Amino acid sequence: MNILFFGNLVDITQKAQEALSGTTNTQTLQALLCKKYPALQSVKYFIAVNGKMIQENTPLKEDDTVALMPPFSGG
């Protein structure tokens, strides 16, 4: 699946996107990402799956796009 990073998360991951496979839900994906980028644990972010915000653990398919987004600061 395709993972997108935005805002200050890019400072942590040093990339705007990354392809990952093998995770079946957002919880395991988060655990995997936190292992890879420990600094993610100390920042606040929301998750969107295919452009829709999610609040709870959500199943993932291989062709999903998951976005990790810090609080918005437009305008």
Place this chain on the structure above:
Amino acid sequence: MKANTIKDIFVDGSITPQEIAESIAQHATKKNIGAHSIFLGQVRADEKTEGVVQAIEYTTYKDMALEQMHMIREALFEKYELTCMHVYHSLGIVPAGEISLFVFVSAVHRKAAIAACTELVEAIKFQLPVWGKEILVNQNTVWKENH
């Protein structure tokens, strides 16, 4: 005048006073309008402990932002009696003193225009996936926060 298609709201760099003037002029033919409410967001040269802000660099999750904007627009047209609504938001670098957000709401009467414009600006600030990175005079950067 309800628009059902998803419109692009993003412009590259700052929004010029000329573009704003032209946008106002384009409404001269819509003679049922009695009130325009306009909000302009300007980049502020904030003095932070880390340094003075000289510009903000904006990024977005465009697909999601446009879809979100479409929903906000539809909801406001439902709630208020509006004639038209235009939103322009900058992407990329906008220097301090220049305009990064132009919100333009028109209605037959002022109350709907003003209320919808205020609500729209708040929705843009808190519901659109857009991020601002403040670039300081000393070239350090600070991620902007909306309050």
